[in-house]
Each structure stands twice: as C-alpha cells, then as structure tokens.
C-alpha cells in the first residue's frame with residue numbers, strides 16, 4: 001500500500017484559519033533568521049548526464065545539453081563572493097553529472113581559493129578514475145553525495161542504467177584513497193569560524209555520503225543498502241522521490257501528500273540555482289527552467305536574490321503564486337507545509 005508522507009496533524013494545524021495568521025508571523029521571523037544565516041548557491045556546471053535513472057526527469061528535459069563557460073562560472077562565484085552575503089554552501093551540481101564537465105575539479109579549487117566556502121557536489125561516481133580521485137582529494141571539496149540507487153547489480157543497473165561493478169569500485173576506491181590521505185587523523189577546514197567536522201563531518205575530507213532514492217524497484221534492498229554502506233560512508237540517505245513540480249509520476253511505495261494551503265518554500269529566501277547558461281531558475285525542481293528569475297550575464301547575485309525574495313514575500317503575504325505556477329502541483333515537503341515549524 002502506498003505510504004503517504006503527509007505530516008497530517010501538523011499540516012492540518014498550520015492550515016486552520018486561527019493558526020494561519022500565527023504561522024505567517026512565525027515564517028516572517030524565520031525569514032529574518034534565514035537572511036542573517038546566509039544562502040546556498042547551486043551552480044549546474046553541466047546538464048549532461050551519463051546515467052538514466054528511473055526517478056529522474058533528465059530524459060524529459062527540453063533544455064539543450066551544455067557545459068558552463070568559464071566566464072559565466074567565475075562571474076557567479078565572484079558576484080556571490082562580492083555580494084556581502086554570507087554563503088552557506090556552493091553546490092556545484094544541477095541536472096547533470098558534474099564529472100561530465102572535465103573542468104569540475106578546477107572549478108571546485110577556484111571556489112575554495114576564493115574564500116573559506118563549503119563546497120559540495122552530487123555525483124553518480126561512475127566517471128571517476130584514479131587520477132580524478134587523487135585530484136578530488138586535493139581540490140578542497142568538502143562533501144560529495146553519491147547517488148547509488150541499488151546494492152545488487154540487477155537492481156542498480158535497472159534503476160540507473162550504469163555499470164554496477166565500475167561504480168562500486170570507484171566509490172570503494174575513493175573511500176580507500178581518502179583514508180590513505182588522512183592517515184594519522186584529519187584536521188578539517190575552517191568554515192566561517194567553524195570546522196567542517198562540526199557539521200557532522202567525518203574527520204576526513206571530503207565528507208562522503210551515499211544516497212538511495214526509495215522506489216518500487218529497489219524497495220527490497222533499501223535495508224541491504226543501508227547495512228552495506230553504514231560504517232563505510234560518513235552518512236547514508238534514503239530520500240523519497242518527488243514529482244518534480246508536478247511533471248512526473250513516481251513508482252514508489254512512499255509519496256508526499258499535496259493537500260492543503262500552499263506556503264512558500266524556504267528556498268525563496270536562501271537558495272539560488274543557476275543553469276549552465278547562467279540563468280537563475282525557480283528552484284532545483286524546475287529542471288526545464290520554466291520559471292526564470294534572473295541571468296548572471298546581466299545582473300549581480302544580490303539583485304537576483306532580491307527579486308526572488310520579493311516573489312517569496314508576495315507568495316507569503318498575498319498567496320500570489322502567479323509567477324511560480326509550477327509550485328501548485330509540486331509535492332515536496334516544502335508544500336503543505338510544516339517546513340517552517
């Protein structure tokens with residue numbers, strides 16, 4: 001039977017007429033904290049991908065494939081660095097496999113040379129080589145989240161359409177190379193006065209996280225996945241698939257429920273997502289760039305952020321989602337919505 005992830009009691013509570021006003025007030029307070037706390041800058045250096053995962057909308061994407069030009073990449077990083085905003089993370093991933101961009105490791109190093117920033121990527125690890133693994137370990141990367149959606153050859157390959165042995169060997173080689181590099185104990189890096197280990201980081205860098213999206217196809221091996229990677233990786237994630245702002249039905253025993261009033265996402269205040277051609281899209285679910293908020297070729301990061309925050313304020317104060325209609329069919333936890341509690 002399908003398990004709905006509804007948060008029903010909370011969802012009901014925040015949508016009662018009495019509580020709605022209080023909830024809106026609470027959101028305003030949270031926004032003040034978010035604005036002081038800093039932002040996430042997500043940069044898709046490429047939207048090309050060598051996998052074809054069942055739950056991913058990549059094969060439906062109409063945007064042409066491309067790799068970000070160096071001047072666009074640097075203008076985003078430089079503009080963010082010079083904005084005066086606190087940057088919580090640079091995430092050098094979008095709707096593609098970062099290692100399909102041959103410059104990804106130099107780009108990580110560029111961000112790290114620009115300031116004491118936390119840098120993270122999401123990868124399937126299948127394109128790693130010995131040379132890239134060694135370079136990754138010296139690039140300064142803080143965290144890599146590896147999508148690994150099965151733990152047997154049969155299931156992994158049916159979900160991801162990638163060679164199981166190669167990917168597994170690459171991840172194990174990365175873990176071993178990291179252990180060798182940090183033999184004797186890691187020291188971590190300072191991130192705005194905090195050590196990266198303070199964020200749940202292992203003693204060694206980068207933090208290595210393994211992730212398996214819970215689908216009907218891999219349901220039988222989620223527990224095995226957990227047991228295999230626990231103790232090897234620094235963390236194991238088992239997220240629920242989402243409907244990509246209403247554009248994709250997922251075959252999964254777990255689903256989000258999308259009933260109730262639509263509250264704005266936190267990301268309207270704290271996240272910017274850039275596609276490889278320099279545009280700012282609504283969020284990381286907007287894979288086809290249906291809602292364009294800005295373009296780094298014409299404006300600075302802080303101006304684009306100000307426009308996005310103004311959109312969020314209209315959503316919050318007037319329930320006006322007219323310039324972000326795709327939110328209405330989005331099933332993420334951000335909707336319906338206990339995300340601000």
Ligand code: SF4
Nearest residue numbers: 245265283327330334
């Ligand atoms: S509701 Fe969905 S589509 Fe809208 S901003 Fe949030 S995550 Fe993106």
